Amino acid sequence: MELISSSKAFGGSQRVYRHDSAVCACPMTFAIFLPQQIEDGPVPVLWYLSGLTCSHQNVMDKGEYRAAAAANGVAIICPDTSPRGEGIPDEPDNWQFGSGAGFYLDATQEPYAKNYRMESYIRDELPALVSQHFPLDMGRQGIFGHSMGGHGAITLALKNPMRYTSVSAFAPITQPSTAGWSRPAFETYLGPDETTWRAYDSTALIADGHRLKDLLVDQGTADGFLQEGLRPWLLELACVQAEIPLELTMREGYDHSYNFVSTFMAQHIGWHARRLLPG
């Protein structure tokens, strides 16, 4: 791992690292906030997955997570949203596919299958890497994210319930297999057989029997992607039918930006901390 930057913040340390990813077959960059409490022993890990067009940097700059992470003594890891760089197949003019739009899936179609393996990267490679380098308590992990990253967090939690003790999302894409901004990406990454898409769709995973202990979701009512792209009511319906306790709050007047995310960041970190830390 190569340390790109390190800066003291809220008593802890905000760092950025780059490493050669075997899974994505390219260098990958991630941000990690280590709270001061790590000096006294392993701390829980909270994974934050970002949305379309973002890298590790957006939430690091605008997410305002460090105060609550420091107060609760949890590490926050913010991965990139896709492989990227020279030699990585991409559609540079398409913000809904390729660089910045990995959708937290393992592509099966060429020429994407070699690099676009964000599910395996987030689930397997990056946890193994960070657990080697930092005293993280990998028995206590939570996951959350924003928009495409909310989709990533919920689907990963549904498929790995023993791994992720807690899960929450800001304005998640709830049913990417039927939304206009994700269907083309799914088809290009996964092929036309839509049954293979179900492993990357929260509502389909729930219909197929996957469960969560509970789930926190916040959604702004002034979010321009609400009606077509996000549609929290689809997740709500799936959770009601599956008896998954969903705490969904519609936040009056909030949009899709980090002004929304940062406003409710401390509440989300508190939700995770109550599930990850001893009472």
Add this chain to the structure above:
Amino acid sequence: MELISSSKAFGGSQRVYRHDSAVCACPMTFAIFLPQQIEDGPVPVLWYLSGLTCSHQNVMDKGEYRAAAAANGVAIICPDTSPRGEGIPDEPDNWQFGSGAGFYLDATQEPYAKNYRMESYIRDELPALVSQHFPLDMGRQGIFGHSMGGHGAITLALKNPMRYTSVSAFAPITQPSTAGWSRPAFETYLGPDETTWRAYDSTALIADGHRLKDLLVDQGTADGFLQEGLRPWLLELACVQAEIPLELTMREGYDHSYNFVSTFMAQHIGWHARRLLPG
């Protein structure tokens, strides 16, 4: 005024405006956070002045001021750091002069005297403009800033003690008239007669009889500009000699970035709120 963006945040509204500045003879952009409390009547105003290379945007993205501003019910205004744009004289390759480096002074030398009038802009034009458009309590104003903006905040407060009830700074440039990164700019903006520089130097203003009720300063010990550019001990000496109560805290391990500023932002806003709000 032209509204560039508006986004709900922490119950209030984070906005960016552009307006034609008569003082700077060019369009100027600023950010303003209006807390929810403004719906119930005028709120105090806290001016945040940014550092070299910054615009209104850096602190808006990275300063993490909205939570504390919302909790205390104060508006935060973040002006740009210089005139900028086509037709504005500049040294594009010099980050210590011109665009992003207005030093909160009124230039007297050509060709800068027409546009580089940041003192008059911050002190006169922008307050008059915002007081026309928002229910701000202009009888309750505080000012703070970072680095070059800390210099700006302290010098403006020293010269306008009736205007600014409270003043604080993160890693301020304390004696720009003798620091290597500001002397060339002072000479180009103000000319070689250094007596004219004293109006823009905190330590000189204090030596010349200007006073503050009190002053809060935080400074990181791992700040790369500490020894040559910032030198808080010069301000400390001036304050001791003038019996100005200075609360200076050296923050172990913190650098010059917004990781430092954001860590202590809530404490600074609290300092201002205690002086601006009825007990």
